[in-house]
Amino acid sequence: DTAVSQTPKYLVTQMGNDKSIKCEQNLGHDTMYWYKQDSKKFLKIMFSYNNKELIINETVPNRFSPKSPDKAHLNLHINSLELGDSAVYFCASSQTSSGVLFFGPGTRLTVL
Amino acid sequence: EDQVTQSPEALRLQEGESSSLNCSYTVSGLRGLFWYRQDPGKGPEFLFTLYSAGEEKEKERLKATLTKKESFLHITAPKPEDSATYLCAVQASAGDMRFGAGTRLTVKP
Numbered sequence: 001d002t003a004v005s006q007t008p009k010y011l012v013t014q015m016g017n018d019k020s021i022k023c024e025q026n027l028g029h030d031t032m033y034w035y036k037q038d039s040k041k042f043l044k045i046m047f048s049y050n051n052k053e054l055i056i057n058e059t060v061p062n063r064f065s066p067k068s069p070d071k072a073h074l075n076l077h078i079n080s081l082e083l084g085d086s087a088v089y090f091c092a093s094s095q096t097s098s099g100v101l102f103f104g105p106g107t108r109l110t111v112l
Numbered sequence: 113e114d115q116v117t118q119s120p121e122a123l124r125l126q127e128g129e130s131s132s133l134n135c136s137y138t139v140s141g142l143r144g145l146f147w148y149r150q151d152p153g154k155g156p157e158f159l160f161t162l163y164s165a166g167e168e169k170e171k172e173r174l175k176a177t178l179t180k181k182e183s184f185l186h187i188t189a190p191k192p193e194d195s196a197t198y199l200c201a202v203q204a205s206a207g208d209m210r211f212g213a214g215t216r217l218t219v220k221p
Contacts, residue, residue, distance in 0.1 A: 004155070041150075041213060041216075043156070043199065043201075043211040044211075056207075056208070096207075098161075099144050099146065099161065099203050099209070100146065100158050100161060101146075101156070101209070103156050103157070105153075105155050106153070
């Protein structure tokens with residue numbers, strides 16, 4: 001039943017480690033996104049994928065790399081984690097024509 | 113640069129006390145203005161989309177309105193279950209979506 005799911009829900013790791021967050025949507029949407037929500041609750045877009053093509057990439061460090069094996073999945077891989085990467089990461093999907101975003105439950109990343 | 117500013121940052125109401133949340137925006141070519149609700153520990157949930165000045169949308173105790181510079185989310189006779197953070201987002205003609213910082217609403221019984 002879950003429309004947009006992501007795993008894990010919580011991720012605690014040490015500085016310098018590499019980690020991945022997985023996302024899947026079963027809504028048949030053509031675009032998927034990764035958003036970062038900082039401690040002040042500001043949601044900022046990191047990436048979006050439309051039909052397996054990266055179409056938005058804001059000023060995100062290249063330690064972050066999105067990977068989309070198919071239209072229903074968009075995973076986020078992070079290399080060499082830093083303290084400042086601690087945040088909640090949300091996956092979302094939409095049908096491009098509507099603009100309405102459907103969000104996953106979020107992954108709270110804590111870098112120690 | 114596109115900007116979205118929400119006010120107030122936090123709002124505390126008594127149950128039944130109606131009020132409004134504000135979302136001011138500057139954007140190059142508005143494609144749509146979106147309102148979302150976010151509960152603690154969850155992802156934002158879509159409420160409304162508004163496309164042009166003068167448009168209004170309603171859902172239960174919530175009513176969203178839009179002018180050329182701002183949008184209001186009116187809450188009539190709120191209940192404790194309306195407590196959440198309300199996020200406003202604007203989509204520019206280029207397709208970029210920009211979110212405001214949100215208004216954290218607390219409704220006390």
